[in-house]
Amino acid sequence: MTRAQASAGGLAALGVLALCFVLNALARGAGETYAVFLLPIGEETGWDRGDLTSVYSVYMAANGLASPFVGLAFDRFGPRILYVAGLLCLGGGFLLAGSMTSLWQLYLSVGLMGGLGIASLGMIPASALISRWFDRRLATAMAVASTGLGTGTLVLVPVTQVLIQSDGWRTAYAWLGAGVLLAALPVALLPWSAIALGRVADRRVGTAAVGAGLLPAMRGRPFWALFLVFFLTAVAVYSVSLQSVAYLVEQGFSPLEAAGAFGFTGVLSIAGMLVTGTAADRYGNRVTATVSYLCTITGVAALFTMQSAPGFALVVVFVVFFGVSMGARGPVVSTIAATLFAGRGLGVIYGTITTGQGLGAAVGSWVAGYLHDLTGGYDAGFGLSVAFVITGIALFWTVPELAARRSRGP
16 A cells, blocks of 8 residues: 555545544434423423433433444445434424424424434444544544534534523424434435445454354343443433433523533533543553543532532532543443454444443433432432442453453554
């Protein structure tokens, strides 16, 4: 390979990474806006917090349960069809949400259609594409794509709050839906045949056979270990994050200040995921994951302490520590999966692993909402989060395959 060819290949790889980043930011940012819709929808409809958080649970469950089929669709039909279908589903769902009149319609539009759309746009296709273009810096590349979560949250959550305050939550949903639908046309026109080709040859790495398929992967311990990491982490994060805006409002902050704080967790998650990817390449998965989990505990502890010692300083502690750890395990899991299950079947394997994240987020958000209605407060949800974080740390240190790293190519 000539120097010019290598340079062109490197630029192409960066272009693919940028595309994955943008689509992931759009998908996850749109999904996280539900945190600022929670209070205004409840004020207009009078629905209980448990009812409203259950919509988010349906969204995350749909996201997770659709993941294997999203991976299968990627492997069979390619990224163009998958991405365009995801944009149409997500945008159409948000447009319908703006005109809903009953709870089941919110389940359908935001929960089901939103979950299916976001699953089709997020890290499942991104992981499969990136693993075809990156080798030595795979964890770092996965982290860059994963920072779309934070970037989307940073941009879309405060913008959505401004739209809600200006025109109401129904109009805000209409604007979001229209914007997502408009993005489908330029995405459809991209040169997907070249993008999907990749430049990294499939080869045997780690303990799993290249292209071995979903069923052989599911018979092994590494698959279920990664599934559990996603599940435990999602319960821990989403039992807190979904209600964090409402919690801060109840502690005396304005809705825009609360939304801004939540948005800034997205800012710091960008740095956190980049650092996580680089640290995993350098120091390994176990140490990196453990540090990120301890940051999550610190952020949750700051929210808990705020009830007895309210103050802006504790908001800063929450934003910094919870923010840098939010999504930080994602690059680690996607890198381990790409290492152990490298090959053209990675899409469906990683998609099925991601089911754990969707189910965990659904469980965490619903149980936290139920506990809030049951106890009249947030402490039980905070305790649930910390318990699952500790279990996640234990899993990393007891399963050998979670220390896997891709061998260095030439």
